Amino acid sequence: MKISLAEPSLPRSGALVVGVSEDRVLSRTAAAVDGKTGGALSRALKSGRFRGAKNQIIELLAPGGIAASRVVMVGLGKAKELDALAAQAIGGTIVGHLGKSGERTAAIAVDSPKGAKLKAVEMAANLAYGARLGSYRFDRYRTKEKPEKKPSLRTLSVMVKDRTAASRAFSRLDKIADGVFLTRDLVSEPANVLYPESLARQARTLTKLGVKVEVLGQARMEKLGMGALLGVAQGSPRQPQLVVMRWDGAARGADKQPLAIVGKGVTFDTGGISIKPSKGMEDMKWDMGGAGTVIGLMRALAGRKAKANVVGVVGLVENMPSGMAQRPGDVVTSASGQTIEVINTDAEGRLVLADALWYTQNRFKPKAMIDLATLTGAIIVSLGHVHAGLFSDNDKLSQDLAAAGQAEGELVWRFPLHAEYDKEIDCDIADMKNVGSGGGAGSITGAQFLKRFTNNVPWAHLDIAGMAWSKKGKPTVPKGGTGFGVRLLDRLVADRYEPK
Ligand code: BES
Ligand code: MN
Ligand code: ZN
Numbered sequence: 001m002k003i004s005l006a007e008p009s010l011p012r013s014g015a016l017v018v019g020v021s022e023d024r025v026l027s028r029t030a031a032a033v034d035g036k037t038g039g040a041l042s043r044a045l046k047s048g049r050f051r052g053a054k055n056q057i058i059e060l061l062a063p064g065g066i067a068a069s070r071v072v073m074v075g076l077g078k079a080k081e082l083d084a085l086a087a088q089a090i091g092g093t094i095v096g097h098l099g100k101s102g103e104r105t106a107a108i109a110v111d112s113p114k115g116a117k118l119k120a121v122e123m124a125a126n127l128a129y130g131a132r133l134g135s136y137r138f139d140r141y142r143t144k145e146k147p148e149k150k151p152s153l154r155t156l157s158v159m160v161k162d163r164t165a166a167s168r169a170f171s172r173l174d175k176i177a178d179g180v181f182l183t184r185d186l187v188s189e190p191a192n193v194l195y196p197e198s199l200a201r202q203a204r205t206l207t208k209l210g211v212k213v214e215v216l217g218q219a220r221m222e223k224l225g226m227g228a229l230l231g232v233a234q235g236s237p238r239q240p241q242l243v244v245m246r247w248d249g250a251a252r253g254a255d256k257q258p259l260a261i262v263g264k265g266v267t268f269d270t271g272g273i274s275i276k277p278s279k280g281m282e283d284m285k286w287d288m289g290g291a292g293t294v295i296g297l298m299r300a301l302a303g304r305k306a307k308a309n310v311v312g313v314v315g316l317v318e319n320m321p322s323g324m325a326q327r328p329g330d331v332v333t334s335a336s337g338q339t340i341e342v343i344n345t346d347a348e349g350r351l352v353l354a355d356a357l358w359y360t361q362n363r364f365k366p367k368a369m370i371d372l373a374t375l376t377g378a379i380i381v382s383l384g385h386v387h388a389g390l391f392s393d394n395d396k397l398s399q400d401l402a403a404a405g406q407a408e409g410e411l412v413w414r415f416p417l418h419a420e421y422d423k424e425i426d427c428d429i430a431d432m433k434n435v436g437s438g439g440g441a442g443s444i445t446g447a448q449f450l451k452r453f454t455n456n457v458p459w460a461h462l463d464i465a466g467m468a469w470s471k472k473g474k475p476t477v478p479k480g481g482t483g484f485g486v487r488l489l490d491r492l493v494a495d496r497y498e499p500k
Pocket of ligand 2: 269271345346347348349
């Protein structure tokens with residue numbers, strides 16, 4: 001779908017979308033169209049449940065007096081609650097609705113109502129952004145879908161007086177959407193297509209946007225002593241990869257010390273010898289969600305030319321059972337030198353991250369290091385699919401992440417870390433074991449394990465197991481891979497690591 005910003009005018013064909021605020025208050029364009037159609041809009045409003053609540057929709061087909069083929073009235077909710085996220089949701093709702101309508105073109109004339117938090121330009125840009133985010137589909141493998149089942153909308157224009165300013169605002173958001181889409185694509189891709197080497201190739205494509213990409217193969221990782229990551233990989237014939245992506249956007253003379261983002265990239269997690277039950281195992285194709293987010297984030301930052309230095313590191317492995325696979329009870333030596341008794345081969349994400357985190361802090365000495373991982377089923381028990389778990393002993397970094405998440409509608413909820421939880425992974429025969437001793441708090445013990453590989457660099461861990469994939473669509477997040485974290489971290493970079 002092509003989205004553009006345009007000068008206001010009444011369309012000669014296709015759908016016209018107008019806004020109605022809570023309690024059936026017509027926006028300016030809605031009132032004008034009501035006049036031209038002999039009061040058809042106000043009559044329609046009287047006949048149903050439509051009140052103008054946020055994301056409600058009612059429509060008129062073939063209205064007399066205007067050329068548009070239909071008028072869609074969309075609820076804007078209460079004017080004072082109409083912020084950027086609300087505008088995005090409205091944009092996504094419009095696209096979802098019109099996709100099923102058979103209409104090929106639509107023009108949105110949603111004027112910002114009196115008392116709204118958003119100016120017209122921001123309103124238009126965010127409507128367009130939400131429309132783009134909501135238009136995402138992963139349909140690469142659907143060869144027989146009937147045309148009438150496919151979304152019909154081809155072109156969407158969002159009308160606003162200052163078209164130039166709105167286009168400028170949208171083009172920045174559009175780059176972020178490119179990053180979100182890349183993450184969604186990667187997360188949705190099945191594991192026979194997406195495995196460590198093919199995922200590394202995907203990361204390599206960022207080179208054309210100016211990202212420096214290095215791929216470390218098995219031999220390099222062996223030299224670096226990454227026994228924890230390599231132990232997970234050894235059950236699979238697929239070679240593991242460690243991908244380092246660098247976006248050096250900081251201005252000359254500015255602070256060069258980077259922010260580092262590290263992702264778990266288990267391209268398929270069978271559990272290994274501690275094998276998972278077959279029911280639902282197909283979900284484990286998205287166990288590379290953390291890595292997917294890091295790659296999408298790098299794309300967003302490079303696309304919008306962020307003025308910050310950001311390093312993205314992803315550890316890519318496939319966790320398989322085989323005659324070569326690591327066994328419960330094996331002891332591995334990580335790149336940090338610390339030894340780990342692998343009690344459960346299904347607690348593999350932390351083993352991959354142990355070496356990726358150590359490598360990242362050691363090589364880049366980052367200002368802060370944030371990892372994302374679909375680390376534990378336990379985080380879904382705690383937080384469901386509403387918040388990601390946040391673990392950090394740095395209050396400032398935690399507050400910054402929470403604020404960025406709030407602003408982008410990607411919520412995080414902070415959990416505690418504590419020496420008492422850390423004891424759970426103490427071990428008799430090695431420096432630590434990879435799972436707790438039965439004291440519960442599985443997500444926290446996972447975080448305590450990771451913390452041992454951060455070398456005390458300011459660090460935060462986001463457990464996104466409940467957020468990377470969604471079985472239920474939302475206006476700006478269709479079901480499937482969500483792209484969770486790209487927007488949050490892009491915002492963190494913009495608000496906290498770029499000059500104002
Ligand atoms: N990839 C899983 C976590 C997961 C579960 C992600 C469900 C998304 C949905 C992870 O590698 C795992 O298997 N974790 C174990 C840890 C346990 C063995 C300590 C878990 O959560 O059961
Ligand atoms: Mn696992
Ligand atoms: Zn896993």
